[in-house]
Amino acid sequence: MGTFTAKTSSNYFRVKNNEAFEAWCESLGVEYRHQIHRPEAGSGTFYAISAITEEGTWPVATLDLDTGEVDEVFSFLDALAAHLDPRDVVILLEAGNEKSFVSAEAVAVHADKPNISINLADILDKAREAYGADAVITAPDGY
Numbered sequence: 001m002g003t004f005t006a007k008t009s010s011n012y013f014r015v016k017n018n019e020a021f022e023a024w025c026e027s028l029g030v031e032y033r034h035q036i037h038r039p040e041a042g043s044g045t046f047y048a049i050s051a052i053t054e055e056g057t058w059p060v061a062t063l064d065l066d067t068g069e070v071d072e073v074f075s076f077l078d079a080l081a082a083h084l085d086p087r088d089v090v091i092l093l094e095a096g097n098e099k100s101f102v103s104a105e106a107v108a109v110h111a112d113k114p115n116i117s118i119n120l121a122d123i124l125d126k127a128r129e130a131y132g133a134d135a136v137i138t139a140p141d142g143y
Helices: 018-028 076-083 122-131
Strands: 005-010 030-038 042-051 061-063 070-073 089-098 101-110 116-119
Touching (some): 018 042, 076 089
């Protein structure tokens, strides 16, 4: 069995409190970039994030820095939503592989509304819908 490794990124979005958001990112190993102006959205501080965890995935737990043990398991999406400016939607992308098995997911996160997600396996349903019940469509390995 191999090790799953991923790459992550997001679009640019605004948050309620810049200092609190930056501290939160730093505490989780989430890298952030910011810009002061986005032509499509106006002025303000806009952030884009990516995970810099060992596996490259969005974090799901905090660690005790002294022991290296899991301190708290949490929902990254819920915690991120709590920071968001309610005018903006974050699109989180994650793509990775374990040996030759590839996976990818995109999630839209809003401060006040349910998350929306799609993944590569969704192509199976779309292909069945487009090509009909008679078409032979097998799932890729790992799905």
